[in-house]
Amino acid sequence: GENVEQHPSTLSVQEGDSAVIKCTYSDSASNYFPWYKQELGKRPQLIIDIRSNVGEKKDQRIAVTLNKTAKHFSLHITETQPEDSAVYFCAALGGSSNTGKLIFGQGTTLQVKP
Amino acid sequence: DAGVIQSPRHEVTEMGQEVTLRCKPISGHDYLFWYRQTMMRGLELLIYFNNNVPIDDSGMPEDRFSAKMPNASFSTLKIQPSEPRDSAVYFCASSYGGLVDTQYFGPGTRLTVL
Numbered sequence: 001g002e003n004v005e006q007h008p009s010t011l012s013v014q015e016g017d018s019a020v021i022k023c024t025y026s027d028s029a030s031n032y033f034p035w036y037k038q039e040l041g042k043r044p045q046l047i048i049d050i051r052s053n054v055g056e057k058k059d060q061r062i063a064v065t066l067n068k069t070a071k072h073f074s075l076h077i078t079e080t081q082p083e084d085s086a087v088y089f090c091a092a093l094g095g096s097s098n099t100g101k102l103i104f105g106q107g108t109t110l111q112v113k114p
Numbered sequence: 115d116a117g118v119i120q121s122p123r124h125e126v127t128e129m130g131q132e133v134t135l136r137c138k139p140i141s142g143h144d145y146l147f148w149y150r151q152t153m154m155r156g157l158e159l160l161i162y163f164n165n166n167v168p169i170d171d172s173g174m175p176e177d178r179f180s181a182k183m184p185n186a187s188f189s190t191l192k193i194q195p196s197e198p199r200d201s202a203v204y205f206c207a208s209s210y211g212g213l214v215d216t217q218y219f220g221p222g223t224r225l226t227v228l
């Protein structure tokens with residue numbers, strides 16, 4: 001089955017700097033890669049996703065890149081702000097789009113220092 | 115819409131007792147997911163339903179766990195008997211477009227088994 005590895009486990013940056021979180025997956029058939037943000041004590045919320053037919057996707061200060069050959073994808077946050085501090089989870093859809101399931105990485109705790 | 119609703123928000127019980135967690139998905143969503151979150155194991159998918167039918171329950175840890183979805187607006191996750199290692203936050207999530215669509219998480223149930 002699918003396996004997702006996420007690095008780093010913790011990341012501390014200065015406000016205004018960029019942050020990059022990387023994930024690798026094992027199932028070459030995986031075709032959907034969402035990223036979820038979870039603030040302390042809150043529920044996970046989708047912030048961006050990418051499908052396998054696209055190499056990059058941007059939404060304001062957030063971007064995700066996908067390298068299918070190397071089976072890795074990354075989250076890029078530019079101009080970080082204190083409110084970006086949270087745990088970020090990557091995920092990959094293993095199996096088919098109809099009967100697979102999302103496998104989550106272990107999470108990255110991002111701290112943005114003011 | 116009120117979003118995904120879960121009850122109770124907190125549950126403290128003693129080992130050996132039966133625990134029932136409840137979830138009401140967003141109206142119109144035909145996929146429902148149950149997740150468990152712990153520090154050690156991260157976010158794990160336990161089971162998910164499509165149109166009230168269980169599709170994948172391979173994440174259910176053992177026979178002590180069971181889940182039902184008697185109709186489109188209600189699902190339960192039951193643990194009987196409960197054990198201290200079941201202590202975790204249990205999230206319910208729902209989506210409209212299936213596995214390749216945004217999953218909207220509920221606020222979670224924090225379960226403590228003494």
